[in-house]
Amino acid sequence: MSLSPSSFAILGAGLMGRLLAVELARQGHRVEIYDAGSPQAEQSAATVAAAMLAPLAESAITEPGVVRMGHYALPRWQQLIASLTEPVFFQQAGTLIVWHRQDAAEAQRFTRVLEANQQTTPELPPLQKLDSAALAQAEPTLAERFNHGLYLPGEGQLDNRQLLASLLAEMTRLGVQMHWNAPRTPEAFAPGTPGQPDWVLDCRGLGARQDWKDLRGVRGEVVRLYAPDVTLQRPTRLVHPRYPIYLAPKQDHLFVIGATEIESDDLSPASVRSTLELLSAAYAVHPGFAEARILEIRTQCRPTLPDNLPAIRQPQPRVLEVNGMYRHGFMISPAMLDVTLEILNTGQSQLSKRFDLRLELLGQPAPAVQAASALA
Structure with missing residues (x-):
């Protein structure tokens, strides 16, 4: 009907x-x-938003039903974008996850979580563990700074x-x-x-x-950078016990960087502390961010039940x-x-x-x- x-x-x-x-x-x-x-x-x-389409990566903090929604959405996004008359950047080159040596224990825990979730949602492509050689092939600019990583095939992003x-x-x-x-x-x-x-x-x-009495805001803080010296090819996440960040490369060396998630509906500007953490972590992933230009620092709250x-x-x-x-x-x-x-x-x-x-x-x-x- x-x-x-x-x-x-x-x-x-x-x-x-x-x-x-x-x-x-x-x-x-x-x-x-x-x-x-x-x-x-x-x-x-x-x-x-950074507009990352990462069901397996997000499985660490959400339920299997949402993960299945994300998997369903990837080909659907291709259809929706193809039907629009104006172009929209869409990429499905997977997600890369890296960590520093001192955070290896946290990375092992995170890997176990993703592997368990992979079993729960077997339609997702399995994650791949990268040694230094495989990491250098996947993302050459990170080869000298990280010895190990994870690659989550099929994940995507859009502008x-x-x-x-x-x-x-x-x-x-x-x-x-x-x-x-x-x-x-x-x-x-x-x-x-x-x-x-x-x-x-x-x-x-x-x-x-007013109509959803239990609806609340969850605050996020995002930095948008122009970084012509950075050539990351896909969204990259840094495992860290306190501020795990993501770096989402868009077109023309534009990067969206975020991490913070605060139980608050406060829309005031980002704090110095959280901004320093974001920028320091980005620099720790790639030194080219040292000469990046800060285009915008924004806060927003996501509607959450x-x-x-x-x-x-x-x-x-x-x-x-x-x-x-x-x-x-x-x-x-x-x-x-x-x-x-x-x-x-x-x-x-x-x-x-x-x-x-x-x-x-x-x-x-x-x-x-x-x-x-x-x-x-």
Whole structure:
């Protein structure tokens, strides 16, 4: 069964809101989108994210269902990006993990966690242990600084800001009506009544805290650098017991570096301490970062539910709420998109069972409460 031509009001023009607007408009529906900010999505967590697509690497801090969502999303991202008229940088060259000699014990623990998770999700390509020769072949610029590493094949990344801009251009091309600096809540609509949209889709993230009483912000801090002397070919993670960082190389020697995850919805500027830790760790990975130029230091909070897992719920007829993407927004959003479309088309979702995704839909049994993710 497919959804007959309908009208949609989408609240929030971050990553999920834009993906849904584009897909629904392509299906012939009339779509209006409302956002508290501007077309540049400066208030969205998606603007600050590194946009790494790393299901096995992230398995160390999340549940198998989210890992399966990430694995599902990798080929789906290729399809979604290929359908856009403006180019978006996408790379699927795997993830490299390295560590200094003094952190070998932490690296062994981390390796054991990934190997165990690999057994739980066997569809993921197995990790590869690299000695100095294999590391030199995989990433020559790191050969003199690290003797061992891990390579996680198939993992990827994309350019988050290019994607948001391309989705904006696609919404314009498809005739989506966009309302900027125009925050709305579901209570502003009476879906299904004359003069009102048929459906309301709430994708406001932390903007929906009034409706999701247990929603919280998890703060992240990110540095964007221009480093012409650094030639890392793929996202690289540094194992460290206190601040494990990631370095995500984008186009034209642009690097996104981050690590911090703080239980706070504080959006004040980054601290000196955390900035020094990020930059020092980046320099420890590659000395070329010493001459890099700091383009931006940004903070943002990710919308997170108590179990650190995403959810879709239907508080009333013709209203769907999508939230709780935590730090996995780009990794899992294609899966969340397809589950939402499936619900709209059929009233339920078989795909969600594959991901152990929590659904709260009218007329269906309430889901069992999922245990919080055990941080390995």
